[in-house]
Amino acid sequence: MKRKFQKILRYMPWLLLLFGVDAFFTVLLWIADLDAFYAMSALLLLAVLLMFSAICFVLVRLEEKREQVFFDFLANPDEYHEERLLGVLVPAQGEAVRLLGRCLRDKQNAYIGLLEQMNDYEEYVESWAHEAKTPLSLLTLLLDNRREELSETVSCKLDYIQNRLQESVNQMLFYARLKGSRKDYLFEHISVRGCVEEVLEDYKPLLEEKQFQIQADMTEQTVCSDRRGLRFLLRQVISNSIKYCGKEPELIFRFFKENDCHVLSIRDNGMGVRSCDLPYIFEKGFTGDSGEGRKKATGMGLYLAKEMAKELNLSLDANSEWGKGFEVRIVFPVVG
Structure with a gap:
């Protein structure tokens, strides 16, 4: 009315x-x-x-x-x-309508062209990432089967190279998927503890090299999420803890219920983040000034973790005290 x-x-x-x-x-x-x-x-x-x-x-x-x-x-x-x-x-509005029509058709054609380019780019990135996984798989197989023939120093360096290459390829692949038009998430009931253990197994050589102490206070409680996306999110958080670890490093995992939600807390005892940098750590490309290690950082890991959390309808926040560690909390909504 x-x-x-x-x-x-x-x-x-x-x-x-x-x-x-x-x-x-x-x-x-x-x-x-x-x-x-x-x-x-x-x-x-x-x-x-x-x-x-x-x-x-x-x-x-x-x-x-x-x-x-x-x-x-x-x-x-x-x-x-x-x-x-x-x-x-009225006839007086005819010229304006024709001009508007031409502009809209030009914009529509430009949009279709950009969409086709984006789809081609997405397909190329995915194809490249899958092609790159072949030599990475061979490197992993070589390290598993010939580790006794390599010195401990060489073995650690190859583990580090293999892990960094794998992480970079995964970041590129998931970044393309996050920005792409096609989504292929499979939401199912999965064990958070199982996902954490799988990611820790992937990082086992680096964790052992840094002599990390792992503490896990988690039950077999399941959540509804995409397994591949959740593993990618966990990899970014754990990789961040490994990069900026201190002496006698620790990783503490806690999974509990809070305010009708399930919360996974991942805490380390590394250098942490300055209070002035904390509000910006999930921004794209932000590295802050917290130590020498961040000068070589890309600022993409936690940004991609935040973007993936949004895709999976999860909440992601962080707490830190400079020099006393860093904590990331992943909040899962309870699904009936």
Whole structure:
């Protein structure tokens, strides 16, 4: 009703002019013949009300029709819808509509072209990432089967190289998926403890090299999420803890229920983050000034973790005290 009244207000000057004309002729009738005026006053009032009601009804219907045709034109600005729009507007608006149609068609064609380029780029990145996994798999197989033939120093360096390459490939692949138009998440009930153990197994050589102490206070409680996406998120957090660990490093995992949600807390005892940097750690490319190690950082790990959390409908936040460690909390909504 409010919208209909707003449509009528557009024609208010013309309606007021019509009302003035009616009032003028009513006054003339009153001056010419007072008895006839009194006799016809009820009929005049009814005629005016009916006339204004009919005019308002027609005006609202015309405005609704113009509005619908205009929305159809915006949704599909081809020549057919352009001609339909021209048919319900005054000729003076024709040139503006034609200009708008040309601009919209140009923008639409440019959008389609960019969408095709993005799809090609996404397919290329995914293809490249899968191709890169082949030599990585061979490197992993070599390290597993020939480790006794390698010195401890060489073995640690190859483990580090293999892990960094694998992490970089995964980051590129998931970044392309996050920004792409196609999503292939599979939400199911999965064990958080199982996902954590799988990721820790992937990082086992680096964790052993750094002599990490792992503490895990987790039950077999399941959550509804995408296994591959959750593992990627955990990899970014654990990798961050490994990069910026201190002496006698520790990783503490706790899984508990809080305020009708399940929370996974991942805490380390590394250098932590300065309080002035903490609000920005999930921003793309942000590395802060917390030590020499961050000068070589890309600032993408925690950013991708945050983006993946959004995709999986999870909450991700961090707490830290400079020099006393860093904590990431992943909050899972409870699904009935």
